[in-house]
Amino acid sequence: MEIKNTSLSHVHERLGAKMIPFAGYNMPVQYSGVTVEHINVREHVGVFDVSHMGEFIIRGERAFDLVQKITSNDVSKLVDGKVQYSCLPNGKGGVVDDLLVYRISNNAYLLVVNASNIKKDWDWISVHNTSGAVMENISDRTSLLAVQGPKAALVLQSLTEMNLTEMSYYTFQKGVFAGKENVLISTTGYTGAGGFEIYFKNEDAEAIWGAVMESGEKHQILPAGLAARDTLRLEMGFCLYGNDIDDFTSPIEAGLGWITKFTNDFIDSDRLKKQKEIGVNQTLVGFELVDKGVPRQGYEVLNNHGEKIGVVTSGTMSPSLKKAIGLAYVPVSMKSKGTEMYISVRNKKLKAKVVSLPFYKG
Numbered sequence: 001m002e003i004k005n006t007s008l009s010h011v012h013e014r015l016g017a018k019m020i021p022f023a024g025y026n027m028p029v030q031y032s033g034v035t036v037e038h039i040n041v042r043e044h045v046g047v048f049d050v051s052h053m054g055e056f057i058i059r060g061e062r063a064f065d066l067v068q069k070i071t072s073n074d075v076s077k078l079v080d081g082k083v084q085y086s087c088l089p090n091g092k093g094g095v096v097d098d099l100l101v102y103r104i105s106n107n108a109y110l111l112v113v114n115a116s117n118i119k120k121d122w123d124w125i126s127v128h129n130t131s132g133a134v135m136e137n138i139s140d141r142t143s144l145l146a147v148q149g150p151k152a153a154l155v156l157q158s159l160t161e162m163n164l165t166e167m168s169y170y171t172f173q174k175g176v177f178a179g180k181e182n183v184l185i186s187t188t189g190y191t192g193a194g195g196f197e198i199y200f201k202n203e204d205a206e207a208i209w210g211a212v213m214e215s216g217e218k219h220q221i222l223p224a225g226l227a228a229r230d231t232l233r234l235e236m237g238f239c240l241y242g243n244d245i246d247d248f249t250s251p252i253e254a255g256l257g258w259i260t261k262f263t264n265d266f267i268d269s270d271r272l273k274k275q276k277e278i279g280v281n282q283t284l285v286g287f288e289l290v291d292k293g294v295p296r297q298g299y300e301v302l303n304n305h306g307e308k309i310g311v312v313t314s315g316t317m318s319p320s321l322k323k324a325i326g327l328a329y330v331p332v333s334m335k336s337k338g339t340e341m342y343i344s345v346r347n348k349k350l351k352a353k354v355v356s357l358p359f360y361k362g
Contacts, residue, residue: 006051007143007205015223022226023115025052030225037228038319041193042360045149046224047212054118054139055199056125059108066133067109070125071101072251072272074261078103083170083186086259087251088124089268093275094247095254097121098239100188102172110184114241128267143205147212148195148224148232155216156196160185164196178211180204190229192236192358231316234325237286237357243297244284244313244327252276253329254284255357282310282329286357287341289324291350295343301328302342302349309334312343318359325359326352 001024009026013019017028028049031037040046058067068075073086082103088096097117102110113121118139129135147156153165160177162185167173172186177198184199200208213221230240239245239254251260252275262273289295295315300308315326326343334341339354 004052006049007202008049008051008209011206011209012049012223017223017225020226023052025115027052028223028225030227031223034225034227034231035319037222037224038231040220040222041149041191041224041228041232042320043150044220044222045147045151045155045195045216046222046228047209047216048146048148048224048226048229049144049209050146050197050229051143051202051205052115053144054113054115054121054137055142055144056111056113056122057108057136057138058111058125058133059136060132060134061107062131062133063107063109065131066125066129067101067111068264069266070128071099072256072260072266072269073101074263075101075103075109076264080105081171081173083172083188084259085170087245087256088121089251089266089272090124090247091267092247093250093268093271095241095245095249095251096124096247098241098245098256102184102186116242141202143200143202143208145198145209145212146189146191146195146229147198147216148189148191149193151216151219151221152195155212155219155221156185156198158215159211178204178208180208183208190238191232192238192360192362193232231319234314234316234327235318235320235358235360237327237359239284239327240314249284249329250275250280253280253282279332281332283332283335284313284327284329285335285354286359287326287328287343287352288355288359289326289343289350289352291352292324293343293345293348293350294324295326295328295345295350295352300344301330301352302344304340304342306342306349309341320360323359325355330354
């Protein structure tokens with residue numbers, strides 16, 4: 001498969017980033033090191049190029065009906081300028097993808113989807129677009145930066161007249177940024193450190209990157225790669241598609257009941273409502289290792305007798321907490337905080353315990 005570049009891949013290479021193929025794109029996995037980048041986002045500010053993400057515009061008189069039908073959250077709760085986290089149920093109890101829904105107007109929505117699922121999501125939504133909503137895939141001409149950390153507003157405010165400091169969580173504005181028009185800035189992110197995501201045309205990418213980095217110099221800004229993005233999101237207990245949720249895990253099992261609303265009918269709403277009422281057999285929990293080691297995706301979860309009872313979906317050594325942490329699916333009976341279990345790491349049975357999420361409390 002041909003590997004695509006983002007509009008900034010050459011900039012990352014020039015900066016000495018370690019590049020890897022990810023979701024079909026040539027992406028920076030790290031620059032100065034995962035721990036350095038991670039801690040800098042928690043304490044100062046970091047910038048991630050996440051231009052590999054997918055963006056779809058759904059517009060027209062039937063736009064609302066389509067988005068309401070395909071997503072699990074209640075789109076009627078959105079107002080102009082508000083963002084919603086949601087998922088696309090697959091009609092079989094699983095998840096096609098998780099996504100962000102931006103309401104531009106009652107007749108226009110921006111959907112932001114995972115890079116590895118762009119074609120899959122587009123095809124899925126297209127099949128269910130039976131009433132003539134207008135769909136436009138703008139992924140290949142849209143760039144996206146995530147500027148994350150407690151100093152993010154200080155870095156960005158000098159580059160725009162939009163009032164960023166008073167924006168509430170999960171809202172967005174459009175305006176002029178770094179001298180470029182029609183830039184969308186949202187108070188979303190994947191790190192739990194606060195910050196913004198900035199959407200703009202590919203041709204403006206290098207100028208905007210340069211302006212952000214220059215403005216951020218006095219605030220200790222550092223470019224950050226995919227590895228730090230992953231450790232940051234895991235410390236918050238945020239699900240990653242392909243690890244913690246997929247076509248075979250339900251949003252109820254994954255602890256995403258809060259984005260699964262039953263105030264309206266959507267794909268799989270009857271099935272998921274029944275799950276919520278009756279209960280599920282397994283659930284996603286956070287755990288930390290008591291014994292020394294590092295859990296990884298795919299490692300088995302064992303009970304006291306050494307029997308397999310679940311599987312690790314995400315795991316790492318937390319740079320902030322200096323502890324080995326992870327997410328795993330286990331029987332519902334083992335979801336209580338403090339419950340002991342074991343993780344099979346290189347044929348060793350390492351003790352772990354269930355903890356409350358997020359791991360990192362700030």
